Amino acid sequence: ETGVTQSPTHLIKTRGQQVTLRCSSQSGHNTVSWYQQALGQGPQFIFQYYREEENGRGNFPPRFSGLQFPNYSSELNVNALELDDSALYLCASSLGGTTEAFFGQGTRLTVV
Amino acid sequence: GENVEQHPSTLSVQEGDSAVIKCTYSDSASNYFPWYKQELGKRPQLIIDIRSNVGEKKDQRIAVTLNKTAKHFSLHITETQPEDSAVYFCAASIRGFQKLVFGTGTRLLVSP
Numbered sequence: 001e002t003g004v005t006q007s008p009t010h011l012i013k014t015r016g017q018q019v020t021l022r023c024s025s026q027s028g029h030n031t032v033s034w035y036q037q038a039l040g041q042g043p044q045f046i047f048q049y050y051r052e053e054e055n056g057r058g059n060f061p062p063r064f065s066g067l068q069f070p071n072y073s074s075e076l077n078v079n080a081l082e083l084d085d086s087a088l089y090l091c092a093s094s095l096g097g098t099t100e101a102f103f104g105q106g107t108r109l110t111v112v
Numbered sequence: 113g114e115n116v117e118q119h120p121s122t123l124s125v126q127e128g129d130s131a132v133i134k135c136t137y138s139d140s141a142s143n144y145f146p147w148y149k150q151e152l153g154k155r156p157q158l159i160i161d162i163r164s165n166v167g168e169k170k171d172q173r174i175a176v177t178l179n180k181t182a183k184h185f186s187l188h189i190t191e192t193q194p195e196d197s198a199v200y201f202c203a204a205s206i207r208g209f210q211k212l213v214f215g216t217g218t219r220l221l222v223s224p
Contacts, residue, residue, distance in 0.1 A: 041217070042118075042216050044214070045211050045212065045213065090155065101146070101158070102158065103156045104155060
C-alpha cells in the first residue's frame with residue numbers, strides 16, 4: 001500500500017452542486033497530481049501542484065480548481081457539477097525532481 | 113497533441129504463457145514510461161518503469177523494453193498466473209514534468 005490517502009471514498013452529488021475532494025500525500029512527497037478516470041478509460045491529467053503552486057494543467061475547464069497546503073496535502077474542487085463529471089478521481093504524490101507517482105485509492109464521484 | 117496508444121485492448125492467455133502489451137507515444141521529449149496494474153475497484157499500482165536512457169528493464173517475471181527511435185515501449189509478462197489478471201495501463205511523461213499521459217488500458221485475463 002502507498003502512503004497516499006483520499007477522502008471521501010464515495011460521494012453522490014446532484015447536478016449543479018459543488019464538491020471538494022481531499023488527498024494526503026505520501027510522507028516526504030511535495031508534489032500532488034490529480035487525475036480523472038472515467039469508467040473503462042485511463043486516467044486523465046487534471047492538474048499538478050508543486051510546493052503550493054499549480055505546475056501544469058490538463059484540458060479541464062476552470063470549474064475544476066485545486067489547492068495545495070503547506071503540509072503538501074491537496075484539495076480538488078469542482079463547481080457546477082455535470083453528469084459527465086461522474087468518475088473515479090485519483091490523486092498521485094511524488095517527489096519533485098523525480099517522476100515515480102504513487103496513487104491513492106481514489107474517490108468515486110457520482111453526479112445524479 | 114500528446115497521445116499514447118495501447119494495444120491490445122483485451123488479452124486472454126493460459127496460465128504459464130507469456131503476455132505482451134504494446135504502447136506508442138507521440139511526444140519525442142517524453143523521458144519516463146511507467147506501467148500500472150489496476151485491479152477492479154482499486155488504485156493503479158506502479159509495477160515497473162523505464163527511463164529514456166535505458167533500453168530494457170526486468171523485475172522477476174516482468175520486463176519493459178523501450179525503442180526511442182520508433183517511440184514504442186512494451187510490457188512483457190512471463191509465466192503468467194491467474195493473479196496477473198487485471199487492467200494494465202502504460203503511460204508517458206510529458207514535457208519533462210510529472211504529468212503522465214495514459215494509454216487506454218489492456219484487460220489481461222489469465223485462465224488456469
